[in-house]
Amino acid sequence: MQPWLSSGESKVLRRLLLAIALVGGVPAGDGFMSELAGSKAAFADDDDDGGSSAGSGSRGGDRSVGPRRALGGNFLRGLQKRIAPRQQRRATVRRPAPPPALSTRAADEIVAAGLTVDEADALPAAGFIVIERASLQFAGSEIVKLHFPPDATIDATRDRIHAIAPGADVDFNHYFRPGQDSVDCDANHCVAPNLVGWPLVGTAPPSCGGAMTIGLIDTAINPDHAAFAGDRVEVIRLSGGDLPESGRQHGTAVAALLVGSAGSAAPGLLPAAKLVAVDAFHRGARQDDRSEAYDLVRAIDLLAGRKVDVINMSLSGPPNTVLEQLVRKAGSEVALVAAAGNQGPKAEPAYPAAYAEVFAVTAVDSRKQAYRRAGRGEHIDLAAPGVEVWTAASVSGGRPKTGTSFAAPFVTAAAALAKSSGMNTVSKIHEALASAAEDLGEPGKDPVFGWGLLNARALCETPASRP
Numbered sequence: 217m218q219p220w221l222s223s224g225e226s227k228v229l230r231r232l233l234l235a236i237a238l239v240g241g242v243p244a245g246d247g248f249m250s251e252l253a254g255s256k257a258a259f260a261d262d263d264d265d266g267g268s269s270a271g272s273g274s275r276g277g278d279r280s281v282g283p284r285r286a287l288g289g290n291f292l293r294g295l296q297k298r299i300a301p302r303q304q305r306r307a308t309v310r311r312p313a314p315p316p317a318l319s320t321r322a323a324d325e326i327v328a329a330g331l332t333v334d335e336a337d338a339l340p341a342a343g344f345i346v347i348e349r350a351s352l353q354f355a356g357s358e359i360v361k362l363h364f365p366p367d368a369t370i371d372a373t374r375d376r377i378h379a380i381a382p383g384a385d386v387d388f389n390h391y392f393r394p395g396q397d398s399v400d401c402d403a404n405h406c407v408a409p410n411l412v413g414w415p416l417v418g419t420a421p422p423s424c425g426g427a428m429t430i431g432l433i434d435t436a437i438n439p440d441h442a443a444f445a446g447d448r449v450e451v452i453r454l455s456g457g458d459l460p461e462s463g464r465q466h467g468t469a470v471a472a473l474l475v476g477s478a479g480s481a482a483p484g485l486l487p488a489a490k491l492v493a494v495d496a497f498h499r500g501a502r503q504d505d506r507s508e509a510y511d512l513v514r515a516i517d518l519l520a521g522r523k524v525d526v527i528n529m530s531l532s533g534p535p536n537t538v539l540e541q542l543v544r545k546a547g548s549e550v551a552l553v554a555a556a557g558n559q560g561p562k563a564e565p566a567y568p569a570a571y572a573e574v575f576a577v578t579a580v581d582s583r584k585q586a587y588r589r590a591g592r593g594e595h596i597d598l599a600a601p602g603v604e605v606w607t608a609a610s611v612s613g614g615r616p617k618t619g620t621s622f623a624a625p626f627v628t629a630a631a632a633l634a635k636s637s638g639m640n641t642v643s644k645i646h647e648a649l650a651s652a653a654e655d656l657g658e659p660g661k662d663p664v665f666g667w668g669l670l671n672a673r674a675l676c677e678t679p680a681s682r683p
Contacts, residue, residue, distance in 0.1 A: 472608030547573025
């Protein structure tokens with residue numbers, strides 16, 4: 217059978233294919249290139265037919281001997297495989313698994329409050345293991361932290377306690393946490409006080425901003441920061457040395473927003489006010505700062521007993537029966553302010569902000585737009601600057617902070633100003649702040665901004681100048 221190409225035509229075609237292969241990037245030492253160049257070396261079989269090296273006996277022995285089909289099927293397939301663009305394998309991107317969610321409560325603990333001394337004394341005899349116990353001076357009752365057996369239910373345990381103390385409030389020992397983001401900041405972003413018309417130091421009438429005492433429940437703070445010069449900050453740690461100290465970043469930042477010295481790198485809203493800061497937090501096993509319901513209740517009771525003008529709680533957690541009962545009692549006598557939380561607009565309401573007796577504060581940016589991670593709901597009362605807010609860093613100097621934690625101090629400071637100017641009940645303070653707010657979003661109170669953006673411009677007007 218005669219070949220379909222003459223010897224001369226075959227050489228021309230081989231040279232043409234050799235040029236194409238070189239342009240296609242086939243290495244010069246490749247067996248296929250040797251074949252195109254006319255060398256006598258055997259080329260490997262592209263079909264996996266069980267053959268091995270040349271001379272193995274497959275398909276009739278050594279392929280370097282005998283007539284060669286220069287343009288046979290194997291030859292063309294080899295050409296296609298070598299000069300065709302190779303498909304790049306898509307790299308498998310493995311995203312790291314998200315860390316497990318932080319626990320919402322102590323696994324084997326419950327809290328009971330509203331007990332008399334005798335009722336608390338009777339708990340061990342009834343089989344309860346008392347982990348810790350304290351007297352609530354403001355509430356006028358005892359609070360106990362109890363071991364919660366793993367095979368028990370909260371309802372059954374509550375019934376056992378009620379058999380001893382019918383008026384006790386019982387719940388899990390839930391955790392409450394601060395929340396914040398850190399962002400870059402420049403002169404165009406750090407305009408939070410101006411956004412709400414905050415009165416500048418020295419411009420307010422003497423009747424405004426008098427002797428005020430603000431209560432703060434937060435993480436540890438750095439009392440040696442230059443922002444706290446002048447011995448105006450009292451720090452009380454509830455847990456003593458039994459638990460690891462919480463971080464100082466959050467507490468220092470919130471405290472400086474409230475009472476930072478006017479001449480420091482982080483001036484506060486009320487630089488002349490006194491601050492009683494209760495560190496109710498400790499560092500958890502996951503390196504998270506947490507406050508137990510047991511400690512949060514004790515902190516509120518302590519500050520209410522000290523008769524502070526307002527209490528700032530830049531923290532959030534789940535609902536808790538024991539906490540709710542004390543909030544109801546304290547909220548009638550002292551203004552309570554809490555952050556709305558940073559779990560996102562679709563999250564469940566965060567507490568204590570969602571309790572009716574608490575001023576629930578959300579955050580906005582410098583354009584008066586809602587902070588994207590702020591909680592929402594019918595419980596939201598007011599909005600305040602909470603994005604890129606300049607305040608104290610944990611060691612020295614200042615830095616910007618973001619979160620509803622940093623919006624709450626604006627409302628806290630405003631409530632203190634309102635009280636100092638003559639609004640001596642919580643209801644009057646609430647009414648004044650709500651009616652003066654700049655309406656944002658839907659008309660009237662809405663789930664995003666509440667009554668609107670805090671407006672501090674009228675807080676320091678003299679009584680005669682008010683309409």
